[in-house]
Amino acid sequence: MQRTPEPELMEAPHQVEAYASADFSASDAALLERFAGLCNQHACHAGREQVLIDLGCGPGNISERLAQAFPGSTVIGVDASSPMLAMARQRQASAMPPMGHVSYLQATLAQLVSPTTDSKPLPLGAASAVVSNSLLHHLHQPAQLWQATLRLAAPGALVLHRDLRRPDDPGAALALQDLHLGAAPEVLRRDYLASLHAAFTMTEVRQQLNDAGLHCLEVVEVNDRYLDVIGRLP
Numbered sequence: 001m002q003r004t005p006e007p008e009l010m011e012a013p014h015q016v017e018a019y020a021s022a023d024f025s026a027s028d029a030a031l032l033e034r035f036a037g038l039c040n041q042h043a044c045h046a047g048r049e050q051v052l053i054d055l056g057c058g059p060g061n062i063s064e065r066l067a068q069a070f071p072g073s074t075v076i077g078v079d080a081s082s083p084m085l086a087m088a089r090q091r092q093a094s095a096m097p098p099m100g101h102v103s104y105l106q107a108t109l110a111q112l113v114s115p116t117t118d119s120k121p122l123p124l125g126a127a128s129a130v131v132s133n134s135l136l137h138h139l140h141q142p143a144q145l146w147q148a149t150l151r152l153a154a155p156g157a158l159v160l161h162r163d164l165r166r167p168d169d170p171g172a173a174l175a176l177q178d179l180h181l182g183a184a185p186e187v188l189r190r191d192y193l194a195s196l197h198a199a200f201t202m203t204e205v206r207q208q209l210n211d212a213g214l215h216c217l218e219v220v221e222v223n224d225r226y227l228d229v230i231g232r233l234p
């Protein structure tokens with residue numbers, strides 16, 4: 001089926017509230033396991049002075065897990081939605097034990113990669129890892145994710161971007177919605193279906209990487225609905 005883009009930012013209060021209250025613990029844990037596997041494969045051990053960037057961090061679920069799994073690293077979650085970042089900061093403030101070493105930055109990907117912005121919101125070429133979870137399908141200009149990755153990452157940085165894959169037809173999208181969000185609140189079910197329709201196929205993502213010159217990254221299928229863009233920069 002053809003791609004139907006959805007709004008980039010998640011800003012509606014009821015949408016943010018429902019998203020932040022949902023239980024994504026199993027899929028979040030799976031992403032962290034994948035990232036730990038990537039670290040082991042490349043014998044990189046995130047530690048002190050390492051900067052890990054979580055793009056499109058939303059309510060901070062992945063940033064928090066990175067900070068817990070790699071104590072000593074500095075984790076920076078980036079999102080352009082104020083209500084999402086308010087939620088992330090609120091969770092950080094009430095975390096027990098305290099999370100430490102996580103900070104949140106409000107910026108669009110366009111701002112991160114703009115060649116005309118004099119002072120960049122983040123230092124360029126300094127991140128030991130750039131990750132995202134469920135960001136790519138939101139983007140109207142997906143090339144911005146690959147430009148941001150290239151500009152923020154240090155040489156040898158690890159990269160892991162996980163996102164939904166677009167199903168072949170609307171029926172397959174409905175079946176995934178029922179299977180994975182059968183009992184979820186309606187606002188989440190609706191957003192999930194829209195996200196499946198907005199997602200890219202593996203072929204489209206491979207073309208994006210090719211256009212960005214990111215030949216070092218692979219696109220791999222993950223279970224029935226995700227794809228990973230994974231690898232290490234030269």
Ligand SMILES: C[S@@+](CC[C@H](N)C(=O)[O-])C[C@H]1O[C@@H](n2cnc3c(N)ncnc32)[C@H](O)[C@@H]1O
Binds near residue numbers: 008009024079107139
């Ligand atoms: C589906 S949520 C994913 C949140 C989180 N990463 C997770 O794993 O649950 C996507 C997030 O990306 C943010 N986003 C979308 N487009 C963006 C852009 N162009 N620049 C910055 N953030 C963006 C949205 O505001 C939203 O918070």
